[in-house]
Structure formats: structure tokens, C-alpha cells
Amino acid sequence: MRLTPKEVEHVALLARLRLTGEERERFTTQLNSILEHFEQLQQIDTSGVPPMSHAVPMSNVLREDEPAPPLSLGEALQNAPDQDRDCFRVPRVIE
Amino acid sequence: MSAEGKLNELTAHELSGLLGTGQVSAREVLAAVYGRIDEIESEMHAYVLLTREVAEQQATEIDERRARKEKMPPLAGVPLALKDIYCTKGIETTCCSKILKGFVPPYDADVVERCRRNGLVFVGKTNMDEFAMGSSTENSAFGVTRNPWNLDRVPGGSSGGSAAAVASSEAVVAMGTDTGGSIRQPASFCGVVGLKPTYGRVSRYGVIAFASSLDQVGPIAKDVRDCALMMNVLAGHDARDSTSIDAPVPDYTQALVGDLRGLRIGLVKEFMQYQGRSVDEDVSLAINGALARFGELGAECEEVSLPHLNYSIPVYYIIAPAEASSNLARYDGVQYGHRTPGADADIVEMYSRTRDEGFGAEVKRRIMLGTYALSAGYYDAYYLKASQVRTLIRRDFDQAFERFDVLVGATSPTVAFRLGEKTDDPLAMYLSDVCTIPVNMGGLPGMSIPCGFSADGMPIGLQLVGKPLAEEVLLRAAYAFEQSTDCHQRRARPVSEADGRRSAVARAGHDSA
Numbered sequence: 001m002r003l004t005p006k007e008v009e010h011v012a013l014l015a016r017l018r019l020t021g022e023e024r025e026r027f028t029t030q031l032n033s034i035l036e037h038f039e040q041l042q043q044i045d046t047s048g049v050p051p052m053s054h055a056v057p058m059s060n061v062l063r064e065d066e067p068a069p070p071l072s073l074g075e076a077l078q079n080a081p082d083q084d085r086d087c088f089r090v091p092r093v094i095e
Numbered sequence: 096m097s098a099e100g101k102l103n104e105l106t107a108h109e110l111s112g113l114l115g116t117g118q119v120s121a122r123e124v125l126a127a128v129y130g131r132i133d134e135i136e137s138e139m140h141a142y143v144l145l146t147r148e149v150a151e152q153q154a155t156e157i158d159e160r161r162a163r164k165e166k167m168p169p170l171a172g173v174p175l176a177l178k179d180i181y182c183t184k185g186i187e188t189t190c191c192s193k194i195l196k197g198f199v200p201p202y203d204a205d206v207v208e209r210c211r212r213n214g215l216v217f218v219g220k221t222n223m224d225e226f227a228m229g230s231s232t233e234n235s236a237f238g239v240t241r242n243p244w245n246l247d248r249v250p251g252g253s254s255g256g257s258a259a260a261v262a263s264s265e266a267v268v269a270m271g272t273d274t275g276g277s278i279r280q281p282a283s284f285c286g287v288v289g290l291k292p293t294y295g296r297v298s299r300y301g302v303i304a305f306a307s308s309l310d311q312v313g314p315i316a317k318d319v320r321d322c323a324l325m326m327n328v329l330a331g332h333d334a335r336d337s338t339s340i341d342a343p344v345p346d347y348t349q350a351l352v353g354d355l356r357g358l359r360i361g362l363v364k365e366f367m368q369y370q371g372r373s374v375d376e377d378v379s380l381a382i383n384g385a386l387a388r389f390g391e392l393g394a395e396c397e398e399v400s401l402p403h404l405n406y407s408i409p410v411y412y413i414i415a416p417a418e419a420s421s422n423l424a425r426y427d428g429v430q431y432g433h434r435t436p437g438a439d440a441d442i443v444e445m446y447s448r449t450r451d452e453g454f455g456a457e458v459k460r461r462i463m464l465g466t467y468a469l470s471a472g473y474y475d476a477y478y479l480k481a482s483q484v485r486t487l488i489r490r491d492f493d494q495a496f497e498r499f500d501v502l503v504g505a506t507s508p509t510v511a512f513r514l515g516e517k518t519d520d521p522l523a524m525y526l527s528d529v530c531t532i533p534v535n536m537g538g539l540p541g542m543s544i545p546c547g548f549s550a551d552g553m554p555i556g557l558q559l560v561g562k563p564l565a566e567e568v569l570l571r572a573a574y575a576f577e578q579s580t581d582c583h584q585r586r587a588r589p590v591s592e593a594d595g596r597r598s599a600v601a602r603a604g605h606d607s608a
Contacts, residue, residue, distance in 0.1 A: 003467070008463070011463055011466050011467045011470065012463065013447075014470060015420060015450075016424075016427070016443065016446040016450055017447060017450050017451050017454070017459055017463070018448050018450075018451045019459075020451075023451075023459070027460060027463055030460060030521055031460070031463060031464060033522060034412065034464065034521065034522055034525075037522060038412070038413060040409060041409050041410070041413075041480050041481065041484060042476075044406065044480075044484055044487070046483035046484060046487070049486050050483070050486055051482030051483050051485070051486065052482055052485040052486040052489060053308060053482060054308050054338070054538075055294040055295070055308065055489070055536075055537060055538020055539075055563075056294055056295045056563075058295075061337040061338075063334055071202070075201035076201070076430075078199065078201065079197075079201075079430065079431035080429070080430060080431065081428055081429070081432070081433070081434035088430055090429055090442060091439045091441060091442045091444075091445050093442050
């Protein structure tokens, strides 16, 4: 087994997912079976092969720095689950 | 054409002619589409939202402008279904996730703007796998869509609602997105035409992101000409998407010449068998039949092997979840979407409970997989390795395109499978994308067109793949093939196996069902 339930718990914390015990068990089994399938990649010799992160060879796409009308405050906040005095409201992060 | 109820079965180019000469109005066409929806949507569930008021307003405006003799774009008045992944200003957009329930975008996606400018009429938002992660539309948070050829089967995914809507004439054309096959595979399962353009050909601005280096926008249509007309609407540079290609946009309908002399077509061995496992026999027969037809039409056909395509599944299921785990970090219950109530004591607790409640199982699985593949100590073994093999896949394609203009093969190894058949086995579900995924890896244009039917009456798709920006070559090959068969003229009549009947197939305009 590549991944233990404890590691699954750690990955879930990194991903900000609070899994139930049942989800943790299920993901451990399923992720292990998927990772096992991935093992075959190790057979391929990739020495000297550059990684490909993009299909189109483009970099540093620039545009003129011209001001344009942004979303209004009302539009930006219209979907917020919680707001207060024109701000997004979140739980306290500073004691 | 006299009966209003049949207008919805016509193609966009047929309707364009009738609308242009004033023989029918946009409102009549729209009424025919909604008539069909009223009749079968309760069984199909292709849509998650119908936008009747918006559509009626758009259709009325088109009719009024025509009455004033304004010159209108070719598709003005044609009813369009939009996958629920496109931001539509003032219209709820959920990506079929609980976490975005109630989200009303303050702006339109670039392609939505283009569709509005071209007078397409927005019928509604279609069902999809949550965040486009899936191959059957069963991962939607808002119910399953059925295959119009057989209600016990899946429509494919993730653009299953769009493909089902077009196939059942609940829309005339539709928009999908394709990250690993999500336009082509459902088009194949539903017997319609789907095109995934070259990465960068169509703007992704305002399209909810899944895997940004793979996602691409494209049309689903009843035939190849409709697909070309839609490409005329969609393609073009957009400064708001930094990966958008600034290249001239041709008139894609010019490619529809019906002549294949001199075209070199390669049948990709790995599109017919993956790691030694062959595609279904019915599929194989249909594809080989299509290849023979291409030969009769004047193309030179040969088999070719692209060996690294045998690794596409692991490469894709490392790269796509890695990108997704990053893209989906934005759903944190702060700026938009769902927030779990009563979790306000601690911010990490609020994020984690919100995300656990808001995301479905497959989305969580992929976020977990991607987070793991990118985490310290595993990055080289998974993400870096996969990105290197991605280079080898693209090189295989580049080499093949030195010898061939178009590569072909199966779109999917099987016809549409049964609802529930693969939901408990994620890996089996992943394998249904084996023929389409490599094309996204390479950023190449790919297309699926109907090429036959299985013994049990389900449509089979032929996949065509081209060089970067060679959509015209694909359309040319697809059009010549299509004109030599009647596959694209058959229309689905939704029935269930439980009725003890096979899917009834009838030619458009010649049926009484």
C-alpha cells in the first residue's frame, strides 16, 4: 500500500477537505488502486526529456497597461455568502 | 417544415436559410424547441436550468431586427444550449456543483458574448459532471441525464447534457468543453458531431476552470456544417485569455468541399487498442468501415503506431487533478458560492467543512489525487514524470503528422454504457477516455462524428485528429465522410429498454414518432 489512512488525512488537510471516517477509508482504497495503475510510468526512460506544461509555445504575453472599468463593488459582492460594510466577512484570523 | 413541431429537428444551416428568407420566425423555432422540451425533458434531464424569458426576449429581438431589414449573422435565431460551465451574466451558473449553487456571474464568458453578438438564442444551461470531472454526467450534483437513444444508458460526459439536448432535438446546437474528451465522447455516445478545437483557438475567459493546460471550448452539433458555422462564431483571439492564439480565423465553411483526393489518413493503432485491450468489436467494425470509405473517397490510408499513447491515462490522471487541485482552491466559501453555516469559530474549519459539504465524491477524489501528486516528496515521481511523458506523447503526434494530414480511430472503446455501471469503479470510468485524452495532452484539434451503430442500436463515433490549427482539414475530412453516409440524419427517439423495445431510429422528417 502506497498511501496509509493517516497520509490520506494529511493530504485532506493540505487540500482543506474535512473527510468523514467513511470517506477516508474509501479514498485510501481508491487512491491506492489509482496510484498502482500510475506505477507503469516509472518504466519509461525520460532522462533528458523536458517536461511539457503547455501545448502552445508562448510566454510573457503582454498588453498595454490601460485602465478599464472594473466590476462595481456591488457586483463583486453580490455572490458573497457573508458580507459587512462593503467587505467579505470571514471568521476571525487574528487573535 | 409546415408543422411547427419539427422545426427543432432541423439543422442550424437549414434553419438559417428559413429564418433568413422569413419563412419562419425565431419565435416559432424557439417554440418548437420548448415544445420538445415540454414533451421529453422530464425523462431526459438534459438541462439544469431553462432560460425561457431570456430566450423569448432574444428571439423577439431577432425577429424585430429582421423585420426592420437589418443584416443578420447566419445563426441569428438558432436555439443554443450552453453547458453550465460558462459564466452567463445574470443567469445562474453552477458547474453542476453544490458549492456554486445560486452563483450568478456578473459577466459573460468570451464565447457567450460571441454567441449573443451572433444572435444565438439561449435555451438553457445543460447538465454536466461536476466541474467537468467525469465521463457519464453521473457526477452532477443535480441528477443524471439519460441517453436519448436508450434511456437506460449514460449520455457520456462531461458535456452529456449538451450532447443529449442536441441528439434529442431539445436544442439545435450546443456548447461543450473538453479537457480529456468531454465534447467528443458524449458526441460519440449520443450520435452527434463534436469538435474540440486546438488549445488556444477559442478563448477560455469566463469558462470555469478544471485543468487549465488542457481545457478547451467547442461546439456540439447535428452535422459537420453546423459545427463549421459554430466555429466561425467561436474562434478568435481574446486578450483576456493569455493562452489565446492570435492567428487569423478562416471561414470554416469553405473547408466543406467533399473532396479527399491526396489527403493522407493514419489509423492510430493505440486508438483501437490500449495496452493490448481492443475496443469493442462493433466499434472496431465501424471504424474499419469508415477507413475503407475514406479510401473510396480518394484518401490514402495507412496504420500508424504512437506507442506513448499507451501511457495517456496515468499521465492525464496526474496532470489534470494536479491542475484541478490548484484551480479549485478558490472555492472557500468567501467570495461566492456555498459556505457551511455555523463553522465560524475557525477559518480552517470553515474552509474544510464548506469544501467537504460543497464538493461531490469525484471532485474530492481528484483534489486529493492532485494535492498528493504535487506534495513535497512526490512531485518528481508523479507530476514531473507525467509532464515528461506528455512531451513524448506530443512528439509521437508530431512525428505522425510528418506522414499524415489526419489521424483517425475510435472516439471511445465502447458505445454508451449503462447508468450506474461504472460509478463504483473510478479507474474503469477513467479508462473510457483512453482514445480522447492524448489529443488534449498534445493540445491538438479533435473531432467526433457518427460513423455507425452497434448491434444493439447505439451510435458509434469516429475520432479525427489534426495538426495545431488544422480544424479546416478535420472539417473537410469529416464533411466528405458524412456526406457519404446517412448516420447524421438519424434522430434519436427516447425509449427505455424496460419498454421491451429497441431504440427506434428514424430519418429526420420521415417519421411519425
